[in-house]
Amino acid sequence: MSQASSLARYSLWQLRDFAVDRGLSILIIGLLWGYALIEPVRRAVGSSLPGTASPLWLVAMQVSSAIVSVSVLIALNGIVSADRKAGYYRFLFSKPVSPVFFYAQLFFVYMVGVLTAMLVLSSLLHKMLPTFSIPHFLLYTALVYVAMGGIGFFLSVTTRYDWLSLAAVWLGARVLRGLYGAGNDWRSKLVELLPPVHRLDDVANSLIATGSAHTADVLWLFGYGALFFALGLAALRWGQLAD
């Protein structure tokens, strides 16, 4: 039996692990967070105002995009490093399986998991706010998963503290861009190399509302994440699993 075939069969176990270990947490956090922040606004102003002018829409936008980021953090937390820390890699990769393909598949299985969780949450939101587009929101989720998740994947391969590192990189990039992004000196040129998190708000507003966004922003976000995902796979291929 080929490695591709056994890995494909194993994806069902990976999806099950996601559902039990992460998917449930994402749904609970999303539901509680969404309900706590959106429901009071809905009660206060109702959903009578159409489109993006509604205060409810603005809150829903803010909350839903934040839930996506948190969900990606939860999904990617320890995606590779947990197996290395706990030593699970020893039995897993004594089997005829490549760690590169195993974790690449895991990355995409978790993406399916996150998208499914977001489908559930956005369906609920859609009931409260019919103008909220589920497909647009899932498109945004996929983009953030690749942009943020690609970096998270790389950090999980290269460090033991991937969740913290990703949060620090994400937050640090925002702070540094805020401080030096507008200038014209070497520091502002340097911060250009940081993850393009500053483009995320614009992309969220545009993509969730209209289903389209500035192509350059999308490409920059997608490309940055994809590059780091590829670097993570390269580190798996040429690095070592044990410490």
Place this chain on the structure above:
Amino acid sequence: MAKLSPPGDTDDSTAALVIEFRNVGKTYKSLLGNSVKAVEEFSLVVVEGEILGIAGPNGAGKTTLIAMMLGYLRPTTGTVEINGVSPRQYIERNGIGYLSELIAINPKWRAETALVRFATLAGIAQSEIPRRVGYVIDLLGLAEHRDKKVKALSKGNLQRLGLAQTLLRDEQILVLDEPTYGLDPVWTQRFRDIVGELRRPDRTILIASHNLDELQRLADRVAIIDHGRLQRVVSTGYETGGYESAAAPVATRYRITLASGHDLIRAVFPQAEDAGRGEYDVTVHSLPELNTALADLIGRGALVASVIPERSVLEQQFREAVGESQ
């Protein structure tokens, strides 16, 4: 009696070479720049059909060596090859039966589903998985624990689960790191029987263990390592009749118990020490010397009840090798 050979040598020139360590070294470097040499200039060839033991004190480099053999660690110097390719290349193509010293299986998994997962990854056909899993569960006596979560298993049962996943597939190479750690005497003996059954002309087995008696019983040769260096390779067979190779003969102490003829012992073994209750400690340098002397003793009319080496030959070699390196 054991036969000694120089480090790295194999005495079976006709068997196919399976695993080759060539001047392998591994140095760990800390963030502060300190470095520790875990393995140094290690060269060894393991051939098809062989059971090779790896013995060494704690921190000798056994586990590092195995991690390099599985491609989990990269050597700092030298190369490791399995069937002529890098370990990862070999394993990703063929798989290997590996029982690690630390049995790390997700504690939330159930024993049987853990085996089903490993069987899936091992590429066993879906229709064949229940039969293979059932077989290893029965073989390792895990039937009553199959539905338990891994975290609920005792050390011994966890060890048996680790061994079960090693045996899921009919692997050509098995690597067992401290395989009887945590097993009770009954399962230790059962494990030895299983390894005996696993011996096959086209299968190579590596066993790393602190238990020299176990290695003496199971392995064809034992590589003794200390401070990351291969100290010597000892053949455990008795057929050679003595120490023939590079190393000098080693004095071995035996305890002889006599049922009668106590007054004859010193005529044959002038240096025999009386240990009381009809037991005497004697020192000889080879099996022929021991047998000649015993024949003489029996010929004179003594009734020998038992002859027991004070230490196994391997234990003696181990003490010498480790002592020499310190």
